[in-house]
Amino acid sequence: MKWRLKSAAPARLAVALLLAGAAFALPCHAQDGMTKPTVFAPFRADAPSCASPPGLKRALTFVQDNEREFMQGVRRGLSLAAKSRGMEFSVALAHNDPRKMIEQVDELRKAQVGAIVVAPVDPNSLGSALKKTILSGSYVGMVVPPPAITILNAPQYLTGKVLGAAAAQYITKRLKGKAKVVLLTHDSLQFLAPRFTAMRDALRLLPGVTIVADISHVTVTKDGGRDTMRKILLAQPNIDVVLGADTVVLGALEALREVGMARDDQFLGGIDGEAEAVAEIKKGGPYKASVSLASPIFGYALGYYSADWLEGKSVPKAIDILPHALTADNIAQYETDVSDPVAVFSDPPKRTRYLTMYGNICYDTRADFVNFPWSSEKK
Numbered sequence: 001m002k003w004r005l006k007s008a009a010p011a012r013l014a015v016a017l018l019l020a021g022a023a024f025a026l027p028c029h030a031q032d033g034m035t036k037p038t039v040f041a042p043f044r045a046d047a048p049s050c051a052s053p054p055g056l057k058r059a060l061t062f063v064q065d066n067e068r069e070f071m072q073g074v075r076r077g078l079s080l081a082a083k084s085r086g087m088e089f090s091v092a093l094a095h096n097d098p099r100k101m102i103e104q105v106d107e108l109r110k111a112q113v114g115a116i117v118v119a120p121v122d123p124n125s126l127g128s129a130l131k132k133t134i135l136s137g138s139y140v141g142m143v144v145p146p147p148a149i150t151i152l153n154a155p156q157y158l159t160g161k162v163l164g165a166a167a168a169q170y171i172t173k174r175l176k177g178k179a180k181v182v183l184l185t186h187d188s189l190q191f192l193a194p195r196f197t198a199m200r201d202a203l204r205l206l207p208g209v210t211i212v213a214d215i216s217h218v219t220v221t222k223d224g225g226r227d228t229m230r231k232i233l234l235a236q237p238n239i240d241v242v243l244g245a246d247t248v249v250l251g252a253l254e255a256l257r258e259v260g261m262a263r264d265d266q267f268l269g270g271i272d273g274e275a276e277a278v279a280e281i282k283k284g285g286p287y288k289a290s291v292s293l294a295s296p297i298f299g300y301a302l303g304y305y306s307a308d309w310l311e312g313k314s315v316p317k318a319i320d321i322l323p324h325a326l327t328a329d330n331i332a333q334y335e336t337d338v339s340d341p342v343a344v345f346s347d348p349p350k351r352t353r354y355l356t357m358y359g360n361i362c363y364d365t366r367a368d369f370v371n372f373p374w375s376s377e378k379k
Contacts, residue, residue, distance in 0.1 A: 031131065033147055033371035037378060040317055040359030047314035050364035053137035056114035059088035060306050063104055063118040066096050068220060068247045069274040070295050071119055074143065077299020077341045078117055084342060085307035087115070096221075098122035105129040108138075115139035115306035117299075123191075134369045139309040141302040144191045147371040149361060150305055152319045153191070154293050155377045159323040160195030163269050164202030166289045166325055167241055170267045171206055175240055178208035179267075182232055184225055184244030184252060185216045191373055195271065199243055212236045217248065225251025230258075237261060246270030246277040246290055253286060262286050273326055273334065281328055292324045292334055297354050300341040309363065317359030317368075320376045324354075 060082045062075050075091060082089035092108065094101035098121040106129050108116055115138060120126050123145035130147050134140050142148035171179045181203060185196040203209045213232045217224050225248030233239070233255060242252045249270040256262040266286040270277050273292030280287035298321045305315040326334055337344050337354070344350045358376065361368060 031135065033131070033134070033367065033369035035371050037372050037374075039379060040374075043316040043357030044314070044360055047360045047362075049312045049314060050362040052312035053114065053139075053310060053363045056112050056137060056310065057088070058086065058307075058310055059090070059113045060115045060117070060303055061090045061092055061108055061113050063092045063094065063101060063108070063116050063120075065094055065101070065119045065121045066221065067093065068222070069276060070245075070247065070272040070293075073274075073295030073338070074117070074119065074299035074302075077296035077301075078303040080296075080342055081300045081303025081307070085304065087303075087307055087310075094121055096121055098125050102126055102129050105133060109133045109136055113138065114310045115141070115303075117141040117143070117302045117306065119143040120145060131369075131371070134366060137363060137366070139306040139315075140369075141306060146373060147369055149309065149366065149369055150302060150316055150319060151370045151374050152298055152302060152321060153375055154321045154323055156192060156194040156375065157198045157377055159271060159291055159293070160198030161202060162323050162325045163195075163243060163271060163289065163291045164199035166327075167199070167243060167267050167269055168202045168206055170288060171209060171241065174265060174267075176208075177206055179206075179210070179240035180236060180238060181209055181211045181241040181243070182229070182236075182239055182252065183211060183214045184228060184242065184248040185214060186220065186245065194375075194377070212239070220245050220247050222247050222251040222254075224248055226255045228252070229255035233259060233261060239266070241267045241269075243269050244271070246272040246274040249287075250274070250276055250280070253280070256286070271323075273324075273338070278326065278331055278335065281326065282331060284328070288327070290326045292326050292338075293321045294324070294334075294338055294341075294354050296338045296341040297321070297344050300345050301355055304345065312363060314360045314362040316357035317361045317370050318357070318374050318376070320356040320358070322354055322356065 062078050079089050092104040101121050141150045186192040229252035268287045269289040271291040273290050277290040309315050
């Protein structure tokens with residue numbers, strides 16, 4: 001027996017349902033993506049294109065955890081990419097509220113925004129909303145944790161090793177091998193913990209070093225660093241070295257200055273290459289080094305690839321942002337590069353100084369999205 005449609009309406013309805021529920025047309029295993037740690041091959045820029053995601057707006061939103069300088073750098077890079085690729089750009093600022101961020105991601109998916117880049121407040125609680133967004137066809141770029149179409153990470157152990165080695169060298173040469181050290185860590189964020197393991201490993205080689213405080217914060221803010229340092233100074237007023245993210249170390253510097261305990265022979269060092277940290281290094285004083293992760297440059301890269309995704313092109317599954325130790329001797333070139341991320345990304349030799357791309361994924365293969373804590377350091 002043959003069945004006939006009496007009108008075109010049911011056919012149109014079927015097509016509409018297919019597009020609206022594209023995520024559910026994927027295999028069952030696709031709901032979780034790639035959960036097994038995998039080593040990705042180098043990114044192939046010439047990989048075949050596939051279908052463009054249907055029904056999505058050519059728009060990019062930065063789902064931003066807070067307004068610290070590092071994230072403002074990501075924001076600037078994303079906005080420049082959106083402008084250069086003809087995309088609408090907006091920001092959804094969560095103010096460190098994980099519940100608000102979940103609501104924002106859900107709203108963006110329902111509004112059919114084509115691409116989001118996320119700096120998460122609480123990766124665990126956000127995972128379900130992100131997977132739904134990925135399976136609906138939108139591009140999801142993540143700063144460090146999964147799940148993502150493109151996951152951005154740094155070689156975290158190497159990042160911490162660069163800063164730890166600089167501090168150890170300073171202690172050996174300038175402090176005669178002896179120092180009281182404060183570590184303002186983020187061990188509560190498993191994805192960043194290796195950088196602090198590397199710092200401890202570097203300091204452990206110096207018998208004259210005592211780590212007087214090793215404290216992890218849930219959120220990364222300047223106020224948090226200042227308040228924590230105030231408490232540490234009540235018990236340990238003579239501190240020689242402070243290491244952590246730039247934001248919290250800058251807060252610690254404020255606390256030291258408040259009580260007149262900041263000294264030019266101290267070594268304060270951070271990670272992120274924030275503008276205020278760079279300014280402190282340039283003028284001399286306690287702040288001696290910052291490990292740059294060039295957030296405007298990787299922000300531009302994520303925004304650029306989000307536009308490629310919406311055009312049906314293959315994009316990287318993972319991007320390494322390579323750490324660079326900034327000192328008074330090499331800051332000028334760094335400032336030139338981060339002031340113009342478009343020029344850096346457009347120049348392959350310059351780009352490879354900051355970024356390495358891995359793997360390939362496009363809309364048709366989105367079932368293989370990254371859903372494990374990727375790192376280029378894991379072999």
